[in-house]
Amino acid sequence: MAQLFYLADLFGVAVFAITGALMAGRKSMDLFGVLVIAIITALGGGTLRDVILGNHPVSWIRDDTYILVASLAAVGTVLWVRLTRPINETGLLVADAFGLAVFTVYGTEVALQHQVPFSTAIIMGVITGVAGGVMRDVICNEIPLIFQKEIYAIACVAGSLVFIGMLHLGLPRWLDTGVAMLVVLGTRLAAIRWGLSLPRFHLLDRD
Amino acid sequence: MAQLFYLADLFGVAVFAITGALMAGRKSMDLFGVLVIAIITALGGGTLRDVILGNHPVSWIRDDTYILVASLAAVGTVLWVRLTRPINETGLLVADAFGLAVFTVYGTEVALQHQVPFSTAIIMGVITGVAGGVMRDVICNEIPLIFQKEIYAIACVAGSLVFIGMLHLGLPRWLDTGVAMLVVLGTRLAAIRWGLSLPRFHLLDRD
Amino acid sequence: MAQLFYLADLFGVAVFAITGALMAGRKSMDLFGVLVIAIITALGGGTLRDVILGNHPVSWIRDDTYILVASLAAVGTVLWVRLTRPINETGLLVADAFGLAVFTVYGTEVALQHQVPFSTAIIMGVITGVAGGVMRDVICNEIPLIFQKEIYAIACVAGSLVFIGMLHLGLPRWLDTGVAMLVVLGTRLAAIRWGLSLPRFHLLDRD
Numbered sequence: 176m177a178q179l180f181y182l183a184d185l186f187g188v189a190v191f192a193i194t195g196a197l198m199a200g201r202k203s204m205d206l207f208g209v210l211v212i213a214i215i216t217a218l219g220g221g222t223l224r225d226v227i228l229g230n231h232p233v234s235w236i237r238d239d240t241y242i243l244v245a246s247l248a249a250v251g252t253v254l255w256v257r258l259t260r261p262i263n264e265t266g267l268l269v270a271d272a273f274g275l276a277v278f279t280v281y282g283t284e285v286a287l288q289h290q291v292p293f294s295t296a297i298i299m300g301v302i303t304g305v306a307g308g309v310m311r312d313v314i315c316n317e318i319p320l321i322f323q324k325e326i327y328a329i330a331c332v333a334g335s336l337v338f339i340g341m342l343h344l345g346l347p348r349w350l351d352t353g354v355a356m357l358v359v360l361g362t363r364l365a366a367i368r369w370g371l372s373l374p375r376f377h378l379l380d381r382d
Numbered sequence: 383m384a385q386l387f388y389l390a391d392l393f394g395v396a397v398f399a400i401t402g403a404l405m406a407g408r409k410s411m412d413l414f415g416v417l418v419i420a421i422i423t424a425l426g427g428g429t430l431r432d433v434i435l436g437n438h439p440v441s442w443i444r445d446d447t448y449i450l451v452a453s454l455a456a457v458g459t460v461l462w463v464r465l466t467r468p469i470n471e472t473g474l475l476v477a478d479a480f481g482l483a484v485f486t487v488y489g490t491e492v493a494l495q496h497q498v499p500f501s502t503a504i505i506m507g508v509i510t511g512v513a514g515g516v517m518r519d520v521i522c523n524e525i526p527l528i529f530q531k532e533i534y535a536i537a538c539v540a541g542s543l544v545f546i547g548m549l550h551l552g553l554p555r556w557l558d559t560g561v562a563m564l565v566v567l568g569t570r571l572a573a574i575r576w577g578l579s580l581p582r583f584h585l586l587d588r589d
Numbered sequence: 590m591a592q593l594f595y596l597a598d599l600f601g602v603a604v605f606a607i608t609g610a611l612m613a614g615r616k617s618m619d620l621f622g623v624l625v626i627a628i629i630t631a632l633g634g635g636t637l638r639d640v641i642l643g644n645h646p647v648s649w650i651r652d653d654t655y656i657l658v659a660s661l662a663a664v665g666t667v668l669w670v671r672l673t674r675p676i677n678e679t680g681l682l683v684a685d686a687f688g689l690a691v692f693t694v695y696g697t698e699v700a701l702q703h704q705v706p707f708s709t710a711i712i713m714g715v716i717t718g719v720a721g722g723v724m725r726d727v728i729c730n731e732i733p734l735i736f737q738k739e740i741y742a743i744a745c746v747a748g749s750l751v752f753i754g755m756l757h758l759g760l761p762r763w764l765d766t767g768v769a770m771l772v773v774l775g776t777r778l779a780a781i782r783w784g785l786s787l788p789r790f791h792l793l794d795r796d
Contacts, residue, residue, distance in 0.1 A: 199736070200792030207743055208736025209790050222641060227429060229438030231643030232703075239708040253790050289439075294446040298421075309521070314723070316732050318523050322406070322415025329414055376416050376460050378407030434636060436645030496646075501653040505628075516728070525730050529613070529622025536621055583623050583667050585614030 185244050187274030192217040192248035195311050202315050213249035219307035224282050224299050228289050276359035279304040279331040283338050300335035326366035334359030392451050394481030399424040399455035402518050409522050420456035426514035431489050431506050435496050483566035486511040486538040490545050500546050507542035533573035541566035599658050601688030606631040606662035609725050616729050627663035633721035638713050642703050690773035693718040693745040697752050707753050714749035740780035748773030
């Protein structure tokens, strides 16, 4: 079970790294920049969570599989786009939703191990899921997408809430994890499919 | 006394959250983005201070009142602007100066408890006061206002210096705290009232 | 020897602070902004490394020489440019390469003291060398130069690799340090001299 979750985690790392590499490509960065943005996108959220929680050592510090997977995903993306041109946008969005689900539940769980209030655990789930993408966008000089497009972080909040709620039911842990991940995945896929988005808050410049 | 300071701290959190929500509104973010920017603006400075100092657990990690207050302030701002349009800019600036005063003195005090040199304590006071606003501006793709407009961070430096100086006089702590806060507040209000600003350093692009 | 390295470290801090002050000048920041950007550029990389490693206290927290040197370098830059106009760009680039060499080797060494895998130590060397400059560019609303211009971070990777490799040869530590620094310096100077750069990864906006 733990093995399975570890593999899912690495899959999330790979997917997030790909989105980072693609953004770096849109900014015409050099190959090293592509690598760095990919790694930051993939590991930035978990790192920020661990640093705020004081949860040392940060996961990828001791286990270099994470960096390796993110790097391979970045290099693979460059080769793929060079050799075969179009990347399957829909496939990437679905994979990204899966990575988001894994990261969110994992982040919530790590936070709960530190005996924090539920609201903090939810925030840590969200940070784990979305902060890497926010760093990617900020470094690439874009206003973070997740604050402007379809429902994204709300999917994390929902999954995190469901996870915490189910923990109190005394069910086997894999069931809590699975259902919470499905909630994130389902919310996100529904948002993509029907273009769901939160209302925006418009304010003119000198309001 | 500690109770009073705690309330003042929460007031600062609320005010900073409002400035975050307004900036997010200027960028037409969705409601979740408004919430996130508000929370980052309100708690980012203290979090950065604690992470650099290694001061775990970070304040809002254990006490969810902080997140709650920041969230309510953000939601309140959206409702207020939707329902009644114009926000009182001057009132907000004065409230912001008050929040800045509380955060600065509190940040300096936390740093001193870690037996750091005075220069570090001053920097921690400044970080606590201004880093949240800098994060807000960077994420929203703006060059941080505090480096370009009227005197702002210098008010923190002044308050922090006065606080450290007064500690050596053996006066009651509430007096040190109060006077230092007044220094921040006074400097900032004077800067707003008379448009005081530091000289700028201009450099052409290929100088 | 340790004394010499400490001096070299401070030299690196000063040089990085100068590049920060110049960037702030290009953005017409006020004097406080110049100071802040200079300090962040000079100390941001080492701070991020220590925070991720959980290496407390962060170096400049206890020894205020670092902040002092960075501040003096920033003020000196403003005065220099005001009084004598043109700054020697080539001299600055060479000095920057030297600072990069010191920071990279130092960062790698600190990481190794935490018993991390080699890949992590290399990443920590790179972070120490380049993260301050990335923060400078992000706060100043620029896409980080190091991801777009001549070879820069690769020089850190090379130096870090050589340092780790030489540690296994049982040579005196000053030799490991010296050779690794020369590798960074040499790579960087060659890149500047002949305009070497990595291939870029171009991707159109809707690819």
